[in-house]
């Protein structure tokens with residue numbers, strides 16, 4: 689009986705967490721360590737290898753003035769003008785699927801909860 693209950697709980701967890709559900713910003717902070725070699729998130733908007741991610745949730749795709757985005761990232765902006773949580777989720781899962789030949793040399797975050805948490809962190813750090 690106990691075992692059955694455990695299985696049911698796993699099923700509920702698996703189905704109750706759509707990509708847009710709120711993540712945990714504290715856990716996202718540790719996920720963001722994987723991004724910190726290339727990205728800052730600060731109001732001064734200073735770039736590193738990658739553009740500053742301050743306010744990126746809801747920001748224009750390829751929207752940081754003066755940052756040299758790849759042609760592919762600019763192409764994405766033509767079809768998907770805004771970084772919605774859904775678009776970020778897709779990009780962060782594997783950057784090359786939606787921006788092939790983009791400049792972001794990052795393998796991606798295969799775990800949905802890592803993506804959800806880092807998106808929550810990006811939002812929390814942009815206030």
Ligand code: HEC
Pocket residue numbers: 719720722723724725726727737738739741744748749750751752756757758760761771776780787789790791792793794797806
């Ligand atoms: C090895 C360096 C590197 C790492 C690691 C990296 N990025 Fe990037 N990121 C880039 C570069 C370079 C670009 C610009 C891509 C382009 O123009 O094609 C970029 C672009 C982006 C963009 C688009 C921003 C905009 O202004 O349109 C987002 C969002 C982003 N990265 C999020 C992340 C997150 C979150 C992580 C960690 C999970 C991460 N990146 C890890 C280098 C990196």
